[in-house]
Amino acid sequence: xxxxxxxxxxxxxxxxxxxxxxxxxxxxxxxxxxxxxxxxxxxxxxxxxxxxxxxxxxxxxxxxxxxxxxxxxxxxxxxxxxxxxxxxxxxxxxxxxxxxxxxxxxxxxxxxxxxxxxxxxxxxxxxxxxxxxxxxxxxxxxxxxxxxxxxxxxxxxxxxxxxxxxxxxxxxxxxxxxxxxxxxxxxxxxxxxxxxxxxxxxxxxxxxxxxxxxxxxxxxxxxxxxxxxxxxxxxxxxxxxxxxxxxxxxxxxxxxxxxxxxxxxxxxxxxxxxxxxxxxxxxxxxxxxxxxxxxxxxxxxxxxxxxxxxxxxxxxxxxxxxxxxxxxxxxxxxxxxxxxxxxxxxxxxxxxxxxxxxxxxxxxxxxxxxxxxxxxxxxxxxxxxxxxxxxxxxxxxxxxxxxxxxxxxxxxxxxxxxxxxxxx
Amino acid sequence: xxxxxxxxxxxxxxxxxxxxxxxxxxxxxxxxxxxxxxxxxxxxxxxxxxxxxxxxxxxxxxxxxxxxxxxxxxxxxxxxxxxxxxxxxxxxxxxxxxxxxxxxxxxxxxxxxxxxxxxxxxxxxxxxxxxxxxxxxxxxxxxxxxxxxxxxxxxxxxxxxxxxxxxxxxxxxxxxxxxxxxxxxxxxxxxxxxxxxxxxxxxxxxxxxxxxxxxxxxxxxxxxxxxxxxxxxxxxxxxxxxxxxxxxxxxxxxxxxxxxxxxxxxxxxxxxxxxxxxxxxxxxxxxx
Numbered sequence: 134x135x136x137x138x139x140x141x142x143x144x145x146x147x148x149x150x151x152x153x154x155x156x157x158x159x160x161x162x163x164x165x166x167x168x169x170x171x172x173x174x175x176x177x178x179x180x181x182x183x184x185x186x187x188x189x190x191x192x193x194x195x196x197x198x199x200x201x202x203x204x205x206x207x208x209x210x211x212x213x214x215x216x217x218x219x220x221x222x223x224x225x226x227x228x229x230x231x232x233x234x235x236x237x238x239x240x241x242x243x244x245x246x247x248x249x250x251x252x253x254x255x256x257x258x259x260x261x262x263x264x265x266x267x268x269x270x271x272x273x274x275x276x277x278x279x280x281x282x283x284x285x286x287x288x289x290x291x292x293x294x295x296x297x298x299x300x301x302x303x304x305x306x307x308x309x310x311x312x313x314x315x316x317x318x319x320x321x322x323x324x325x326x327x328x329x330x331x332x333x334x335x336x337x338x339x340x341x342x343x344x345x346x347x348x349x350x351x352x353x354x355x356x357x358x359x360x361x362x363x364x365x366x367x368x369x370x371x372x373x374x375x376x377x378x379x380x381x382x383x384x385x386x387x388x389x390x391x392x393x394x395x396x397x398x399x400x401x402x403x404x405x406x407x408x409x410x411x412x413x414x415x416x417x418x419x420x421x422x423x424x425x426x427x428x429x430x431x432x433x434x435x436x437x438x439x440x441x442x443x444x445x446x447x448x449x450x451x452x453x454x455x456x457x458x459x460x461x462x463x464x465x466x467x468x469x470x471x472x473x474x475x476x477x478x479x480x481x482x483x484x485x486x487x488x489x490x491x492x493x494x495x496x497x498x499x500x501x502x503x504x505x506x507x508x509x510x511x512x513x514x515x516x517x518x519x520x521x522x523x524x525x526x527x528x529x530x531x532x533x534x535x536x537x538x539x540x541x542x543x544x545x546x547x548x549x550x551x552x553x554x555x556x557x
Numbered sequence: 558x559x560x561x562x563x564x565x566x567x568x569x570x571x572x573x574x575x576x577x578x579x580x581x582x583x584x585x586x587x588x589x590x591x592x593x594x595x596x597x598x599x600x601x602x603x604x605x606x607x608x609x610x611x612x613x614x615x616x617x618x619x620x621x622x623x624x625x626x627x628x629x630x631x632x633x634x635x636x637x638x639x640x641x642x643x644x645x646x647x648x649x650x651x652x653x654x655x656x657x658x659x660x661x662x663x664x665x666x667x668x669x670x671x672x673x674x675x676x677x678x679x680x681x682x683x684x685x686x687x688x689x690x691x692x693x694x695x696x697x698x699x700x701x702x703x704x705x706x707x708x709x710x711x712x713x714x715x716x717x718x719x720x721x722x723x724x725x726x727x728x729x730x731x732x733x734x735x736x737x738x739x740x741x742x743x744x745x746x747x748x749x750x751x752x753x754x755x756x757x758x759x760x761x762x763x764x765x766x767x768x769x770x771x772x773x774x775x776x777x778x779x780x781x782x783x784x785x786x787x788x789x790x791x792x793x794x795x796x797x798x799x800x801x802x803x804x805x806x807x808x809x810x811x812x813x814x815x816x817x818x819x820x821x822x823x824x825x826x827x828x829x830x831x832x833x834x835x836x837x838x839x840x841x842x843x844x845x
Contacts, residue, residue, distance in 0.1 A: 190668055190673045190774075191672055192673075346818065347818065348814075348821065351822070352814075354569070354770060357566060358814065361562075363695070378772070385680075385769075390565075409675065411674065412771055
């Protein structure tokens with residue numbers, strides 16, 4: 134409720150701003166004027182919204198490293214533009230994210246906003262920036278950002294939808310001959326969408342989902358759910374957690390209750406992310422997951438990126454670091470090809486034309502709603518030569534759309550994924 | 558629900574409850590005597606846990622980790638009591654705000670030093686790990702170990718409070734601080750010791766808990782919340798109350814998640830709300 138109110142207030146404020154002709158997109162019509170003849174070294178100012186403190190603080194650090202690594206390598210000039218970045222901390226909170234987005238637009242006069250990353254922040258900020266006419270290079274996975282709430286000013290350059298990789302996960306599970314499945318997902322939008330992706334594709338491929346469990350986002354002890362899963366007779370279990378301590382606690386319990394030995398598990402992006410592997414160690418070996426990012430990918434481009442990142446920061450790049458790096462690559466390409474400063478819708482349109490094969494994403498492009506049609510990797514946790522556990526690629530699904538193989542129109546006519554609606 | 562499954566859930570509830578008791582006992586002890594809601598109690602958990610994780614990684618001994626974690630929490634507790642709380646003794650609001658402030662500082666230091674990624678104590682290293690298997694019945698040994706350790710600590714606390722001289726002094730202090738003081742008991746000193754014991758218990762809970770639940774810099778606040786719920790249900794200041802409250806909350810939590818999953822969000826807080834409405838002093842609390 135509070136979020137709705139503040140979003141509405143933000144919208145009103147933004148509308149007032151447009152009236153006072155401060156809208157950054159005002160020079161875009163291209164009908165003459167100074168904007169068509171940029172002086173060399175014109176500044177392109179980018180505002181980045183990232184959670185640098187509070188519970189998602191670790192994500193913000195990854196984002197900063199990914200972003201800065203690209204510009205360090207590339208130089209701070211793209212085409213005729215000098216890149217300037219303004220960082221703002223969202224404190225992992227949607228209200229703060231909105232306030233900081235306003236600050237970036239109104240005080241700093243940024244030409245585009247990159248981020249935020251958290252789903253709760255992403256929708257609020259995307260809405261505000263749309264009103265303000267500022268392009269948003271979103272890093273968040275919330276499905277509806279490029280579906281039912283799609284905006285001509287929002288483009289998802291640093292992530293895929295929450296359900297997208299798990300379509301591939303569901304399809305892959307069915308192709309392994311698994312006929313019945315149970316799921317355990319976190320009980321809010323990210324979990325509903327993760328599970329929805331798996332369930333939709335798994336059933337479409339002929340599988341049957343017999344049990345779906347949901348755990349509260351604030352649950353610490355997942356043992357009750359794990360012992361329930363261990364008592365089921367199913368071929369495969371899908372786990373959709375939001376990363377962090379939940380995922381670690383799941384693996385530890387699943388190991389202790391004998392679940393890992395009993396039933397194969399397929400999980401979403403975050404359940405086997407690098408931070409979790411570092412924490413739980415060898416018990417995660419062999420675990421399967423689906424994601425748009427695999428730090429153990431042996432593709433030469435990706436491997437070189439991972440090596441450079443690792444030598445710069447001493448850790449492996451997370452999907453957040455990769456998303457920011459990819460966003461910077463995309464932006465640099467667009468700016469190189471621009472003669473006048475692209476902002477607002479024109480910037481988004483130009484971004485949608487970028488070939489993602491030229492980026493660390495590894496292929497595909499952006500669809501008309503602004504979401505990547507990109508490779509999804511089925512990953513397995515393996516031990517690298519130096520002993521580090523990584524997610525290696527065992528199968529690649531190329532050009533996976535946010536609608537999987539379903540008809541986009543019918544898909545969008547359906548409600549978004551919830552506990553009740555899981556099957557497209 | 559099969560017998561095996563029921564037994565598993567029962568043990569899940571009791572073992573989580575055991576961890577809750579370890580956290581709540583120190584909190585309730587300090588409150589009972591000093592009338593301070595020590596909101597830095599969660600930070601002691603956090604500190605004990607992270608220090609134990611590091612120590613175990615270096616020494617490869619769970620028990621050394623446990624000891625070092627507990628001592629570290631106790632030392633910080635001593636510093637907080639002697640250095641800061643003493644200056645504002647008897648002023649309720651400054652006491653509470655001071656402990657909140659300290660907990661923020663500690664949580665941010667932890668984020669700064671250890672980062673935000675999940676961490677946990679390496680399993681094994683002298684503590685039981687793996688599963689206990691008896692026929693169809695599988696159960697994690699570490700969880701049984703938590704129940705065992707908690708039984709030992711709980712019994713020791715109970716006996717010390719009931720039969721030792723220090724226990725008698727503490728009880729006297731709880732009943733009537735002024736009278737105890739008039740009898741020549743150095744109540745300030747008793748305060749300090751109780752505070753240190755409370756902090757050490759939180760440190761022990763942190764070390765043991767980090768083998769069960771992975772740590773993040775926000776674990777301290779999470780655990781503090783659980784401790785407060787347990788203490789409200791059990792009754793402020795009562796060790797028996799903390800024990801009963803902790804096991805009760807643990808069991809309700811474990812069984813509701815299975816039987817009434819749609820209420821999983823309320824399992825911890827609904828009992829607290831009911832107690833506050835129908836028996837505000839808690840199950841074993843004294844009437845104010």
